[in-house]
Amino acid sequence: MAVQTVATTSDSTTVDLGPAAALSCRECGHRVPLGPVFACEECFGPLEIAYDFSAYDTEQLRRRIEAGPANIWRYAPLLPVPADVAEKPNINPGWTKLVKADNLARELGVTGGLYVKDDSGNPTHSFKDRVVAQALEAARAFGFTTLSCSSTGNLAGAVGAAAARAGFRSCVFIPHDLEQGKVVMAAVYGGELVGIEGNYDDVNRFCSELIGDPAGEGWGFVNVNLRPYYAEGSKTLAYEICEQLGWRLPDQIVIPIASGSQLTKIDKGLQELIKLGLVEDRPYRIFGAQAEGCSPVSTAFKAGHDVVRPQKPNTIAKSLAIGNPADGPYVLDIARRTGGAVEDVTDAEVVDAIKLLARTEGIFAETAGGVTVGVTRKLIEDGVLDPAKTTVVLNTGDGLKTLDAVAGTGLTATIRPTLDSFREAGLA
């Protein structure tokens, strides 16, 4: 991927992104001013946001959060956004339900409390709204006027919706042969939706070229040049889970892995809450979940490797199908450091888990949610996950977007409209 490290559209030292102080390289610690850049000029490591939280008083901060809006902007003091972010037009995701899943707990033998963090309640029904909402604020701060991304579906819809609300032009790039349903979901918001003759890798490569070209000037690619800001959106999952548990860390969290960014940012969020004194500092374990058909991180974890070997994805869990996950090594670190694990399940287990969650809790999850629930079940059966501990499982998307996965589900009976026919079918 081409790397651009210099801000081009504004003087990045004057942007107001609240507590965000600079960009800092995750590998070498080199700091640069806030700007639309994503790779370290020294070592090409990934840049992430460095914050200044030094002025915060714990109890004041807690009260300020609790008095905030019922969306991610309640955590504005901990995000790279201006203090008045809630007043600006945005899609305002988050504050989704943390469902106490007692029926599922019974089926899985969990006695310590099982919760599903259900991100299907977001505006476009996936966790992507969280990250796009952040990227949008960065785009605004840097003076961009077009919001863009490469996508295979969920992200395209989130970008289209957020851009529409905020009055940005959007131009989203997708493989030209996506399923019609996904195209419609992305196109309905009225932005430019460009099909690229090629696969997702070709789309990505093209976007990197466009960023380096004058034609891409003024464009914020949420998952490329705005990636450091975008990725921070996943921290809000950690904040919400802890606040919804009564400002308490869960003992165990099961998180799906695509690029691995979400898992690493949830860990970052938990660490921040500890440092800020908003939760008690005690151990928690982080578990990563993959589909067997795209399990590079799980494979490395089980083999005891530090390096993640790329795979060619082949799974129904398409929103997780990243064969070369950028944050894979960081995920391995976190799983090992916290005493967690990374596990995978087959597509058949994914489908079973979708049905299990729907049947027990009335939550219809995307395939990614089937992956986390399926992995949770497997980890319990294998004695890896402790059923006596408080456990949170993420559902990051909505079953309506991956209907094909459960297309075999159907009528339990067909009868004539008479009581006799009803009785004959054994339904009485």
Added chain:
Amino acid sequence: MAVQTVATTSDSTTVDLGPAAALSCRECGHRVPLGPVFACEECFGPLEIAYDFSAYDTEQLRRRIEAGPANIWRYAPLLPVPADVAEKPNINPGWTKLVKADNLARELGVTGGLYVKDDSGNPTHSFKDRVVAQALEAARAFGFTTLSCSSTGNLAGAVGAAAARAGFRSCVFIPHDLEQGKVVMAAVYGGELVGIEGNYDDVNRFCSELIGDPAGEGWGFVNVNLRPYYAEGSKTLAYEICEQLGWRLPDQIVIPIASGSQLTKIDKGLQELIKLGLVEDRPYRIFGAQAEGCSPVSTAFKAGHDVVRPQKPNTIAKSLAIGNPADGPYVLDIARRTGGAVEDVTDAEVVDAIKLLARTEGIFAETAGGVTVGVTRKLIEDGVLDPAKTTVVLNTGDGLKTLDAVAGTGLTATIRPTLDSFREAGLA
């Protein structure tokens, strides 16, 4: 439809449904004890809930509501549910976003403040979750063990999900030839899903027979024998809108009409808030929205009739396609009493309005949302709706459920993955 007026499964005088005191006939005022009945034994008029709110202090009630959960149970003191309802397993819908729609306002020329109440944020992504959650609590109070309904889609999913969470058996009846997608959405929750060889009217007739038969004992049909409780769920839309406006009545509300129940209950909710002193008593106007292909109430309103003549529905707005709306006459009363109106739009206008809402606000509405937005536009153009007044438009469902309506939406361009191809397409 067969009418059953006697409670059969429990001693209805001992049920605890909070402030609900009795059932009262909307036509003749005859009162009967709370029970699973829906028609007056004296005059066959519809029964509705009579409350005892006499003990409430306005400011105490306001504080209690504001301290409540971020779902409809914050209004438990005003609903037919026990005080501890939030502790019981239910689907917990509501507290959906009231979106300040400034872009849409600009396009429509609304200067007084335009809001979209977006019920696609509910657990199964339609307002049906509100009414089903109520019916579930009534079913629990009456000792029912099976939750049932007749449905053409949305309601089936809401009942299936709620029953799964609450540990009820569910048995849902649908026409046997529904689209596969809708069948999957209803079947995934694992309850009985029975296809009836016939149309929706046949399904309804069969359900009424089943209620009167021993085979139906212990069954709560949410939209038949639990209808008085079920219908109250729509009041929560009125409560939320006013609370989200800062305990203020909107000047104008545009509401879709299927049976008309939702509109009448929103009016009831607004009247209650006025009587309880939670909002200032000042005029508001209620507008009803229909699709031209199923516009019996709009037709009657325009003709100045009190009687609604049934129509055979033919519209893409299938969730509103009730040709003989039970509450039609009440809707006419309310529209006329409040100085509102009932209007209809063509299917083409519905599609245009779906795209307009998506393009301006990033909200992808079901066809019913297209009907309300389309009617709002028409009412403004015709000078009926006052653009200088605060206006709330309801979106009652999610565009993901009616993708076919905008199936024509697609790629704006297809290019090769090169900058040259990008420039040739005029995208730079």
